[in-house]
Amino acid sequence: GESVGLHLPTLSVQEGDNSIINCAYSNSASDYFIWYKQESGKGPQFIIDIRSNMDKRQGQRVTVLLNKTVKHLSLQIAATQPGDSAVYFCASYAPGDYKLSFGAGTTVTVRA
Amino acid sequence: KAGVTQTPRYLIKTRGQQVTLSCSPISGHRSVSWYQQTPGQGLQFLFEYFSETQRNKGNFPGRFSGRQFSNSRSEMNVSTLELGDSALYLCASSPGGTRQETQYFGPGTRLLVL
Numbered sequence: 001g002e003s004v005g006l007h008l009p010t011l012s013v014q015e016g017d018n019s020i021i022n023c024a025y026s027n028s029a030s031d032y033f034i035w036y037k038q039e040s041g042k043g044p045q046f047i048i049d050i051r052s053n054m055d056k057r058q059g060q061r062v063t064v065l066l067n068k069t070v071k072h073l074s075l076q077i078a079a080t081q082p083g084d085s086a087v088y089f090c091a092s093y094a095p096g097d098y099k100l101s102f103g104a105g106t107t108v109t110v111r112a
Numbered sequence: 113k114a115g116v117t118q119t120p121r122y123l124i125k126t127r128g129q130q131v132t133l134s135c136s137p138i139s140g141h142r143s144v145s146w147y148q149q150t151p152g153q154g155l156q157f158l159f160e161y162f163s164e165t166q167r168n169k170g171n172f173p174g175r176f177s178g179r180q181f182s183n184s185r186s187e188m189n190v191s192t193l194e195l196g197d198s199a200l201y202l203c204a205s206s207p208g209g210t211r212q213e214t215q216y217f218g219p220g221t222r223l224l225v226l
Contacts, residue, residue: 032212043116043202043217044155051212089155093211099145099168100204100215102155 010107019077021106023090028071030092034100035064035075039086047075047088077108085110113139116205116218124224130191133221135203137184143167143208144186145215146178149200158201161186162208190223198225 013019025033031052036044048059050066050073057064063076077084087107091100117136125131137144145168146158157170161180178188184205190197200222204215 034214036217041219043204043219046214046216049214091155096211097168098143098160098162098211099157099170101157102147104154 008106009104010109012109012111013080014111015080015082017080019075019080019084019108021075021077021088021090021108023073023075023103025071025073025090025092027092027094028068029095031095032093033064033066033073034091035062036089036091036102037084037086038089038105044089080108080110082110082112084108116203116216118201118203118218118221120221121219122222122224124226125193126226127193127195129193130189131193131223132187132189133201133203133223135186135188135205135218137186137203137205138216141205141207141216142184143206143213143215144180144184145204145206146186146188147202147204148172149202149220150198155202158188193225195225198223 034049035047037047038044048062048064050057050064061078066073087105089102089105091102119134143162145160147155149155159178160168164180175191180186200220202217202220204217206213206215
C-alpha cells in the first residue's frame with residue numbers, strides 16, 4: 001500500500017537560515033502532494049502543493065521540489081522564522097483514492 | 113470565508129460510552145474527511161463523505177461511523193469507547209469534485225477516554 005514518510009523526525013535550525021524537510025513516498029503512481037504545517041493545539045494548515053507533472057513550485061518563502069525518479073519531495077523554507085516552529089507533514093493521494101496518506105511528520109525547532 | 117469548524121473542541125468520556133463529534137465544512141465544500149491523530153500512529157484516515165455518501169473508508173473498526181447531512185455538515189460517532197480511542201480527531205473539507213484537491217483542516221476535537 002501507499003507509504004509516505006519523512007527522513008528525519010526532528011530538525012533544529014537557526015533563525016534566518018534556510019530549512020529543508022525531506023519526504024519519501026513509496027507509490028510511484030501518486031500524483032498529488034501536499035505539505036502541511038501543524039502548530040501545537042491546531043489542525044494541519046496547508047502550505048503548498050505540487051502535482052506530479054511539475055518538478056518545482058514556489059510560494060511565499062517556501063519551495064517544494066518533486067523528484068519522481070527517486071520518489072522524493074522536499075520542502076524548503078527560506079529565512080526561517082520563529083513562527084515556522086511546528087510539525088511538518090507531507091501527504092499524498094493514492095491513485096483512485098479520495099483520501100490523503102500522511103507521513104510521520106518532522107518537528108522543526110527554530111533557535112533564536 | 114470561514115474555515116472548517118469542529119465541535120466540541122475537548123471531550124472527556126469513560127470507557128464504554130459513546131461520543132458524537134461535529135464538523136462544519138468551508139462554505140461550498142461538499143467533501144468532508146475525518147482523520148484520527150495519535151502520537152504513536154500519526155494521522156490516519158477514517159472516512160470521507162461526499163453528497164451524503166461515504167466514498168472512502170479507512171481501516172477502523174465498525175465502532176467508528178459517520179454521516180453527512182444535506183448541508184454538507186458531518187458527524188462522526190464512536191461507540192463503546194476504549195482507552196485507545198483517545199486522540200485528536202480532525203475534520204477536513206474540500207470542494208469534492210475531483211481527487212486532486214487540497215483538504216483544509218479544522219482545529220480538531222481532543223477526546224480523552226478514561
